[in-house]
Amino acid sequence: xxxxxxxxxxxxxxxxxxxxxxxxxxxxxxxxxxxxxxxxxxxxxxxxxxxxxxxxxxxxxxxxxxxxxxxxxxxxxxxxxxxxxxxxxxxxxxxxxxxxxxxxxxxxxxxxxxxxxxxxxxxxxxxxxxxxxxxxxxxxxxxxxxxxxxxxxxxxxxxxxxxxxxxxxxxxxxxxxxxxxxxxxxxxxxxxxxxxxxxxxxxxxxxxxxxxxxxxxxxxxxxxxxxxxxxxxxxxxxxxxxxxxxxxxxxxxxxxxxxxxxxxxxxxxxxxxxxxxxxxxxxxxxxxxxxxxxxxxxxx
Amino acid sequence: xxxxxxxxxxxxxxxxxxxxxxxxxxxxxxxxxxxxxxxxxxxxxxxxxxxxxxxxxxxxxxxxxxxxxxxxxxxxxxxxxxxxxxxxxxxxxxxxxxxxxxxxxxxxxxxxxxxxxxxxxxxxxxxxxxxxxxxxxxxxxxxxxxxxxxxxxxxxxxxxxxxxxxxxxxxxxxxxxxxxxxxxxxxxxxxxxxxxxxxxxxxxxxxxxxxxxxxxxxxxxxxxxxxxxxxxxxxxxxxxxxxxxxxxxxxxxxxxxxxxxxxxxxxxxxxxxxxxxxxxxxxxxxxxxxxxxxxxxxxx
Numbered sequence: 001x002x003x004x005x006x007x008x009x010x011x012x013x014x015x016x017x018x019x020x021x022x023x024x025x026x027x028x029x030x031x032x033x034x035x036x037x038x039x040x041x042x043x044x045x046x047x048x049x050x051x052x053x054x055x056x057x058x059x060x061x062x063x064x065x066x067x068x069x070x071x072x073x074x075x076x077x078x079x080x081x082x083x084x085x086x087x088x089x090x091x092x093x094x095x096x097x098x099x100x101x102x103x104x105x106x107x108x109x110x111x112x113x114x115x116x117x118x119x120x121x122x123x124x125x126x127x128x129x130x131x132x133x134x135x136x137x138x139x140x141x142x143x144x145x146x147x148x149x150x151x152x153x154x155x156x157x158x159x160x161x162x163x164x165x166x167x168x169x170x171x172x173x174x175x176x177x178x179x180x181x182x183x184x185x186x187x188x189x190x191x192x193x194x195x196x197x198x199x200x201x202x203x204x205x206x207x208x209x210x211x212x213x214x215x216x217x218x219x220x221x222x223x224x225x226x227x228x229x230x231x232x233x234x235x236x237x238x239x240x241x242x243x244x245x246x247x248x249x250x251x252x253x254x255x256x257x258x259x260x261x262x263x264x265x266x267x268x269x270x271x272x273x274x275x276x277x278x279x280x281x282x283x284x285x286x287x288x289x290x291x292x293x294x295x296x297x298x299x300x
Numbered sequence: 301x302x303x304x305x306x307x308x309x310x311x312x313x314x315x316x317x318x319x320x321x322x323x324x325x326x327x328x329x330x331x332x333x334x335x336x337x338x339x340x341x342x343x344x345x346x347x348x349x350x351x352x353x354x355x356x357x358x359x360x361x362x363x364x365x366x367x368x369x370x371x372x373x374x375x376x377x378x379x380x381x382x383x384x385x386x387x388x389x390x391x392x393x394x395x396x397x398x399x400x401x402x403x404x405x406x407x408x409x410x411x412x413x414x415x416x417x418x419x420x421x422x423x424x425x426x427x428x429x430x431x432x433x434x435x436x437x438x439x440x441x442x443x444x445x446x447x448x449x450x451x452x453x454x455x456x457x458x459x460x461x462x463x464x465x466x467x468x469x470x471x472x473x474x475x476x477x478x479x480x481x482x483x484x485x486x487x488x489x490x491x492x493x494x495x496x497x498x499x500x501x502x503x504x505x506x507x508x509x510x511x512x513x514x515x516x517x518x519x520x521x522x523x524x525x526x527x528x529x530x531x532x533x534x535x536x537x538x539x540x541x542x543x544x545x546x547x548x549x550x551x552x553x554x555x556x557x558x559x560x561x562x563x564x565x566x567x568x569x570x571x572x573x574x575x576x577x578x579x580x581x582x583x584x585x586x587x588x589x590x591x592x593x594x595x596x597x598x599x600x
Contacts, residue, residue, distance in 0.1 A: 087482075182387075185523050206506035207520055216597045218520035220507055223485050257600035297516045298598070300557035 001246040002041035002066075004113050005033045005239070006132045007122025007145075008102060009046040009056075009070070013082040014274060016089070016229050024275035025056045026081065028122035028145065031232035034276055035239025035266045036120070037063040038287060040246040043113050045069035045132070049076040049101045059280050069110050076101035089230050091173075109135040118246040121165075122235060123147050126158040133164055141251050143167040143242050144196075145234065151178050159194055166251075168196035169238055175201050184209065185216075200241075200260065202234055210260055217257050222268045222294050229274045233267040236279060240266030265290045301546040302341035302366075304413050305333045305539070306432045307422025307445075308402060309346040309356075309370070313382040314574060316389070316529050324575035325356045326381065328422035328445065331532035334576055335539025335566045336420070337363040338587060340546035342539075343413050345369035345432070349376040349401045359580050369410050376401035389530050391473075409435040418546040421465075422535060423447050426458040433464055441551050443467040443542050444496075445534065451478050459494055466551075468496035469538055475501050484509065485516075500541075500560065502534055510560055517557050522568045522594050529574045533567040536579060540566030565590045 007029030013022050029046045036042045043066045052072065060067060079102035083092035105128060109116075117140040121129040129144060136142075144165040150158050151174055158178075162168060168191065176182060179190035188199050188211040199211045203221075210217040241263035248255050265287060269279045307329030313322050329346045336342045343366045352372065360367060379402035383392035405428060409416075417440040421429040429444060436442075444465040450458050451474055458478075462468060468491065476482060479490035488499050488511040498512045503521075510517040541563035548555050565587060570579045 183524075183526055185525055203506065206503065207518075209520075209523065216523055217600070218507075218523060218597050219600065220509075220518035220520050223509065223516055223518060224483075225485055226483060254600075261600055297518050300517070300519065300554075300561055300595075 001117055001249045002043055003036045003118045003120055003239075003242050003246045004043045004045065004109075004116035004136070005029050005036065005120045005122060006045040006107055006109075006129070007032065007120075007124050007235070008079055009048050009052070011052075011078050011080040012231060012275065013080070013095075014092075014229055014231055015084040017085065017087050018226075018228055019274070021274040023080065025059065026231060026275060027079070028124065028232075028235045030060075030276065031235035031270060031279070032120055032122050032239030032242075033060065033065045034063050034280055035236040035263075035270070036243030036246070037065055038266070038282075038284065039240065039243030039262070040118070042066065042243070043069060043116065045107050045109060045113070047071040047073060047101050047105050047107075049078040050074040052078045059276065063280065069107070069113060073101045083231070085230065089227055092231070107132055117141065118242055119143070120238060120242045121145065122238065126150050126154050126161045130157070130161045133161070141166050141242070141245060143169065143238060145169045145238050146174065148174055148177060162191075162195040165196040167198040167200065167256075169200045169202060169234065171202045171204070171234065198256070202237060204230070204233070208237075208260060208264060210256065212253055212256070215253065217253070217260065219257075219260060219264065220298060222265055222290060223297070224268055224272065227271045230271050232270050232276075236270035237263040237267040239263075261294060262287070262291065265294060301417055301549045302343055303336045303418045303420055303539075303542050303546045304343045304345065304409075304416035304436070305329050305336065305420045305422060306345040306407055306429070307332065307420075307424050307535070308379055309348050309352070311352075311378050311380040312531060312575065313380065313395075314392075314529055314531055315384040317385065317387050318526075318528055319574070321574040323380065325359065326531060326575060327379070328424065328532075328535045330360075330576065331535035331570060331579070332420055332422050332539030332542075333360065333365045334363050334580055335536040335563075335570070336543030336546070337365055338566070338582075338584065339540065339543030339562070340418070342366065342543070343369060343416065345407050345409060345413070347371040347373060347401050347405050347407075349378040350374040352378045359576065363580065369407070369413060373401045383531070385530065389527055392531070407432055417441065418542055419443070420538060420542045421445065422538065426450050426454050426461045430457070430461045433461070441466050441542070441545060443469065443538060445469045445538050446474065448474050448477060462491075462495040465496040467498045467500065467556075469500045469502060469534065471502045471504070471534065498556070502537060504530070504533070508537075508560060508564060510556065512553055512556070515553065517553070517560065519557075519560060519564065520598060522565055522590060523597070524568055524572065527571045530571050532570050532576075536570035537563040537567040539563070561594060562587070562591065565594060
């Protein structure tokens, strides 16, 4: 099975305590597409400008990401984001956001993608996410990500969207923000009532928690020697997660648990270098090795 | 096998966002003794004053904790601590500490305890911890806890002590404080070089990490509906941990992993009410149920 990914493709300028980079490949759909591509076919729907470097297209092609849905607006500029991380690598400070061609992103899903069974609505405006969802005929699984900005500024649109989401991904502070609950298990329960039967709360270096019909799966994070740049970690997690499910074409809780572990392992590659420099250059054996190592580091 | 526990027995006055209590049973050795008592025999060495309520003695007796080493100074007052937790239940603010009889605590290990094989040096001054260790003939396993105060004020004494410790317990910020390393895996490596071959880094609601000769065990925390009072959680963890090892009389990594899970489960009971109100009133079936629930919430 293939995964349909809709979200942002961006050029990022990032400063972390360990270094900086300028106008490198980024965006929620980029990280998640490349991550998913290690497990399944990927169809990408996004928009870029005429300034989007050919080498980035080449990377996506190398990963066999289908680019029929990548709208290249020759006379426009690619969405760009500039951010800075403090010493503890927590939420970055946004220095500048230039929406550029992204400001009029109104995705038309190519006809051949409309029967997609695995859909990932990467982090973008929930109004656009809903417009995408409405174009998909009969998805088997809809996974959706978001961010604090939309919870704050498009709360009702997000809540409307959630009614039709199967698996909702958000981080701890977003879960608290959306639900108004401090205790994470209560937050998850409140969000479940908004629609999604399954929720994954991402806790970064502390792992993640999966809530499903009253059952819970808690998993720690893979321990890393160093984090270089956390940008895209959540998107990469999501891509590995849905890619693994599509590969197995199963969405039972047992498969979802493994998908979460694969998602979190994919994220470790993303954070070990800027942009997709590492993630774009690993192979299946690298992933398997980390999975086995993780398994032996968590069993008791 | 029995566990020898040396540490503080205290009367705590605590305020949390959910309530408050006055002069209730507390202390590092109290929590760890009661926790260990669900797995093995426990011999307690500590000091209290003439004001120490009989009901607390009764609780320890009910849990079959041997009190031959509990020095009751009839003309003195019991060590008392007053603390307040903020909304997020992180490190409490100390309002008052009255050392009382504890200020002259110079534990004499009863003759029949000197051949103890499982020794837990609960959180007290590392100088006292060392004086205790020197009285034990040939321990099979020495587990040691500490706190930020000793790292800051008795650093060299602590480092001297660590040379003779088998398993060292500390939390994330203490690990960073002691090692000077920000990344937790590097902090653990640095602390290993100080002596202890095995280190457990406690992360509270995010679980714990066990480092041993290059191998790593990461475990999330058991998810709770509500935390009422985190006081004693680390001590309770330690008690369950060493109690389980003593019960099985094994200290290989596989047994240690299970001991960590049991320790963290014991801690969940401690935090669900003030003092030992819950921890002192559970039974083996409660522990088994949580262990099984935890196992099913973490397997993949």
